Amino acid sequence: xxxxxxxxxxxxxxxxxxxxxxxxxxxxxxxxxxxxxxxxxxxxxxxxxxxxxxxxxxxxxxxxxxxxxxxxxxxxxxxxxxxxxxxxxxxxxxxxxxxxxxxxxxxxxxxxxxxxxxxxxxxxxxxxxxxxxxxxxxxxxxxxxxxxxxxxxxxxxxxxxxxxxxxxxxxxxxxxxxxxxxxxxxxxxxxxxxxxxxxxxxxxxxxxxxxxxxxxxxxxxxxxxxxxxxxxxxxxxxxxxxxxxxxxxxxxxxxxxxxxxxxxxxxxxxxxx
Amino acid sequence: xxxxxxxxxxxxxxxxxxxxxxxxxxxxxxxxxxxxxxxxxxxxxxxxxxxxxxxxxxxxxxxxxxxxxxxxxxxxxxxxxxxxxxxxxxxxxxxxxxxxxxxxxxxxxxxxxxxxxxxxxxxxxxxxxxxxxxxxxxxxxxxxxxxxxxxxxxxxxxxxxxxxxxxxxxxxxxxxxxxxxxxxxxxxxxxxxxxxxxxxxxxxxxxxxxxxxxxxxxxxxxxxxxxxxxxxxxxxxxxxxxxxxxxxxxxxxxxxxxxxxxxxxxxxxxxxxxxxxxxxxxxxxxxxxxxxxxxx
Amino acid sequence: xxxxxxxxxxxxxxxxxxxxxxxxxxxxxxxxxxxxxxxxxxxxxxxxxxxxxxxxxxxxxxxxxxxxxxxxxxxxxxxxxxxxxxxxxxxxxxxxxxxxxxxxxxxxxxxxxxxxxxxxxxxxxxxxxxxxxxxxxxxxxxxxxxxxxxxxxxxxxxxxxxxxxxxxxxxxxxxxxxxxxxxxxxxxxxxxxxxxxxxxxxxxxxxxxxxxxxxxxxxxxxxxxxxxxxxxxxxxxxxxxxxxxxxxxxxxxxxxxxxxxxxxxxxxxxxxxxxxxxxxxxxxxxxxxxxxxxxxxxxxxxxxxxxxxxxxxxxxxxxxxxxxxxxxxxxxxxxxxxxxxxxxxxxxxxxxxxxxxx
Numbered sequence: 043x044x045x046x047x048x049x050x051x052x053x054x055x056x057x058x059x060x061x062x063x064x065x066x067x068x069x070x071x072x073x074x075x076x077x078x079x080x081x082x083x084x085x086x087x088x089x090x091x092x093x094x095x096x097x098x099x100x101x102x103x104x105x106x107x108x109x110x111x112x113x114x115x116x117x118x119x120x121x122x123x124x125x126x127x128x129x130x131x132x133x134x135x136x137x138x139x140x141x142x143x144x145x146x147x148x149x150x151x152x153x154x155x156x157x158x159x160x161x162x163x164x165x166x167x168x169x170x171x172x173x174x175x176x177x178x179x180x181x182x183x184x185x186x187x188x189x190x191x192x193x194x195x196x197x198x199x200x201x202x203x204x205x206x207x208x209x210x211x212x213x214x215x216x217x218x219x220x221x222x223x224x225x226x227x228x229x230x231x232x233x234x235x236x237x238x239x240x241x242x243x244x245x246x247x248x249x250x251x252x253x254x255x256x257x258x259x260x261x262x263x264x265x266x267x268x269x270x271x272x273x274x275x276x277x278x279x280x281x282x283x284x285x286x287x288x289x290x291x292x293x294x295x296x297x298x299x300x301x302x303x304x305x306x307x308x309x310x311x312x313x314x315x
Numbered sequence: 316x317x318x319x320x321x322x323x324x325x326x327x328x329x330x331x332x333x334x335x336x337x338x339x340x341x342x343x344x345x346x347x348x349x350x351x352x353x354x355x356x357x358x359x360x361x362x363x364x365x366x367x368x369x370x371x372x373x374x375x376x377x378x379x380x381x382x383x384x385x386x387x388x389x390x391x392x393x394x395x396x397x398x399x400x401x402x403x404x405x406x407x408x409x410x411x412x413x414x415x416x417x418x419x420x421x422x423x424x425x426x427x428x429x430x431x432x433x434x435x436x437x438x439x440x441x442x443x444x445x446x447x448x449x450x451x452x453x454x455x456x457x458x459x460x461x462x463x464x465x466x467x468x469x470x471x472x473x474x475x476x477x478x479x480x481x482x483x484x485x486x487x488x489x490x491x492x493x494x495x496x497x498x499x500x501x502x503x504x505x506x507x508x509x510x511x512x513x514x515x516x517x518x519x520x521x522x523x524x525x526x527x528x529x530x531x532x533x534x535x536x537x538x539x540x541x542x543x544x545x546x547x548x549x550x551x552x553x554x555x556x557x558x559x560x561x562x563x564x565x566x567x568x569x570x571x572x573x574x575x576x577x578x579x580x581x582x583x584x585x586x587x588x589x590x591x592x593x594x595x596x597x598x599x600x601x602x603x604x605x606x607x608x609x610x611x
Numbered sequence: 612x613x614x615x616x617x618x619x620x621x622x623x624x625x626x627x628x629x630x631x632x633x634x635x636x637x638x639x640x641x642x643x644x645x646x647x648x649x650x651x652x653x654x655x656x657x658x659x660x661x662x663x664x665x666x667x668x669x670x671x672x673x674x675x676x677x678x679x680x681x682x683x684x685x686x687x688x689x690x691x692x693x694x695x696x697x698x699x700x701x702x703x704x705x706x707x708x709x710x711x712x713x714x715x716x717x718x719x720x721x722x723x724x725x726x727x728x729x730x731x732x733x734x735x736x737x738x739x740x741x742x743x744x745x746x747x748x749x750x751x752x753x754x755x756x757x758x759x760x761x762x763x764x765x766x767x768x769x770x771x772x773x774x775x776x777x778x779x780x781x782x783x784x785x786x787x788x789x790x791x792x793x794x795x796x797x798x799x800x801x802x803x804x805x806x807x808x809x810x811x812x813x814x815x816x817x818x819x820x821x822x823x824x825x826x827x828x829x830x831x832x833x834x835x836x837x838x839x840x841x842x843x844x845x846x847x848x849x850x851x852x853x854x855x856x857x858x859x860x861x862x863x864x865x866x867x868x869x870x871x872x873x874x875x876x877x878x879x880x881x882x883x884x885x886x887x888x889x890x891x892x893x894x895x896x897x898x899x900x901x902x903x904x905x906x907x908x909x910x911x912x913x914x915x916x917x918x919x920x921x922x923x924x925x926x927x928x929x930x931x932x933x934x935x936x937x938x939x940x941x942x943x944x945x946x947x948x949x950x951x952x953x954x955x956x957x958x959x960x961x962x963x964x965x966x967x968x969x
Contacts, residue, residue, distance in 0.1 A: 069442075208699075248432040298423070298427075
């Protein structure tokens with residue numbers, strides 16, 4: 043590698059680290075700065091003050107804690123349901139020959155091709171009839187439905203990696219299909235499950251539109267909607283908003299620290315084959 | 316074919332896929348059909364009933380300048396995002412494909428911008444770009460790059476470009492990882508062979524990486540287009556479609572028409588029209604790129 | 612120990628007929644090797660017996676029970692795959708135990724059986740390892756162990772030795788032969804390697820394009836092939852199949868001229884003394900027919916292959932027309948220099964150009 047090439051690479055790394063890291067650095071550090079420092083004319087890179095007052099105010103004056111809890115509930119339930127539905131479906135699609143499977147699979151992929159906002163209006167009407175409006179269950183169903191096509195697609199590569207003989211050997215060993223799926227295949231696609239879990243969790247965690255329309259009661263709001271309300275209410279109380287942003291980042295960052303590498307594997311390998 | 320008895324296998328497949336298909340049918344397919352029905356009726360408020368009006372809504376929408384303006388904005392939005400997003404993503408992917416200390420960590424955490432709720436993304440950038448306080452403007456002013464704080468959302472053009480930047484900022488790492496996937500698929504021995512043949516880094520990129528990556532990029536462009544067309548929350552939360560409707564893309568228009576204007580049938584009509592265009596695009600794109608192998 | 616019987620079994624994938632209707636009986640306790648070039652349908656045949664494929668027609672009977680549509684698990688057989696197909700996330704012990712667990716055996720019994728099999732296969736110290744920590748040969752033995760512990764009546768092997776290096780392959784061949792003697796189970800073994808077939812089989816079934824070309828003991832197939840294909844398939848180097856003309860006839864022999872060897876009126880024993888003879892025929896001569904004997908032929912070597920114990924002479928030409936001859940000990944030979952070698956043509960065979968033995 044030539045020196046010029048290495049310099050270019052280094053510059054690129056710095057650029058992207060700043061592009062992605064700097065905003066987050068400012069947000070997280072900002073949330074601990076006293077208000078005067080936040081609105082100072084010359085921004086500080088390294089905070090000169092430390093306070094928890096924004097967090098105090100956020101958690102006492104708003105229902106932020108409730109929103110956070112709702113979001114965690116909805117995201118966790120959506121993740122679970124996505125896994126429960128995507129794994130058997132992917133198994134059916136990628137390990138069993140049946141008529142019409144290619145067509146059906148393509149149809150599922152078409153789900154990307156229409157604006158989610160299209161179904162918002164009719165879905166509201168349907169959910170209203172079923173009494174699902176203003177329930178967290180409604181959000182779980184919607185989030186799962188929107189995560190499913192991608193989840194199934196991601197699992198494809200993982201199933202494809204397992205040689206068919208392993209499954210055949212298990213069948214010859216007398217394992218019924220569901221036992222083979224549970225005991226042999228699932229452990230082998232564990233990274234894929236991690237990837238799907240993260241994708242489903244993140245999709246649910248970040249979802250705003252459906253949560254804003256399908257939930258009417260403040261106590262059931264998820265973080266994105268609730269936080270949007272707080273933003274509207276506290277317009278320029280940046281300290282409080284930065285604290286809210288930091289807290290909203292925290293759970294996904296924690297989750298990502300745990301199984302983030304699987305997600306990257308899942309995404310990269312899923313796109314490969 | 317792995318079936319001992321294909322009938323039994325078929326039943327098993329149906330049983331396993333049924334729950335997922337049912338949910339997709341209930342939450343995606345059925346509402347999509349309802350949207351088509353709604354577009355043929357005259358329904359004003361969500362959930363109410365309306366008379367059948369045939370193609371009246373379509374005639375009305377197609378004659379509405381607001382619809383065409385939103386369509387143009389959506390086109391611009393999709394194109395601008397495609398360019399910025401793909402350029403950033405390609406650069407990031409090429410860097411992540413190199414070996415440098417910390418590359419594994421970088422590969423994982425690059426998606427930080429994507430795992431954060433959109434609302435938070437919006438809040439972050441509204442603060443960073445704010446004219447009162449914030450980070451960018453004080454920086455610009457104190458370094459003398461700007462005389463006065465820049466209104467990043469003040470003019471139609473600025474607002475549109477700021478939104479494109481923020482949306483691309485959120486999505487490019489996701490695309491970058493998928494490009495990285497395409498890169499890792501290129502066998503390392505090809506690069507080594509080229510190296511032995513005396514090709515430099517640039518030649519290796521132009522003669523090996525690029526041609527082999529192009530199909531992946533094409534797929535991602537299609538997916539990226541669909542994804543960015545559908546972006547609603549970032550726009551809605553940052554500008555609400557303003558200023559002066561300069562960021563009112565089709566999804567925003569649909570939302571406003573249904574939930575602000577109480578013209579549900581009209582919103583459904585716009586939705587159906589957008590869906591048709593998107594599906595046509597998706598099908599044509601996959602066909603013409605001969606990517607059918609890539610999605611099966 | 613069970614008999615395996617295929618009655619009119621056929622298999623098509625879509626419109627492609629891989630195996631036309633076929634009958635085959637494997638005797639109880641027999642070591643039967645299905646051999647043929649790649650794509651001859653031998654693996655498909657094995658998978659049909661295993662129940663991993665469903666026949667398009669016909670019946671499969673194992674141990675007197677019709678299992679045509681039975682689940683693979685209900686056929687009382689075990690299979691060893693070419694890729695071994697070990698469960699990567701399970702230890703060696705767990706791999707061997709899985710089938711027993713599925714059969715509902717109590718834990719203590721499972722342990723005993725696994726331990727016994729591990730001892731027999733010299734896997735004792737490896738029971739807690741994962742497959743990826745094993746060498747190729749060890750993996751192979753685990754795969755066999757997984758089959759043994761279930762004590763099936765029929766063992767199926769799908770090219771189990773082809774992923775091993777040459778030396779290990781010889782070891783495993785001996786091991787399998789020993790195993791077959793001690794287990795006394797019916798074994799059906801698929802391979803494309805005719806050496807494996809010759810060394811392991813009680814009976815060889817030669818397949819081509821889904822059809823059985825010939826079945827019989829290795830000795831019988833080698834000495835008395837039914838047709839050109841079988842003659843050419845078994846034996847290394849392969850049999851010389853040389854174009855010839857019929858010039859006359861004695862009571863049980865045909866007299867043929869073989870231009871490639873410069874021989875005229877060579878007497879070749881006929882299978883059917885009264886059979887009609889075409890004018891153009893093919894004479895089959897094993898390379899080891901050269902070296903001693905009453906006849907002499909002059910050959911121009913293009914290449915000499917020295918295997919240590921024996922040397923082979925190849926004349927110029929395509930694979931079909933070149934002559935391969937084993938060189939007698941002590942006879943010097945160099946490429947490009949004509950040599951005079953003796954020939955014993957008693958074992959020569961005659962084939963019709965379309966294939967059948969005459």
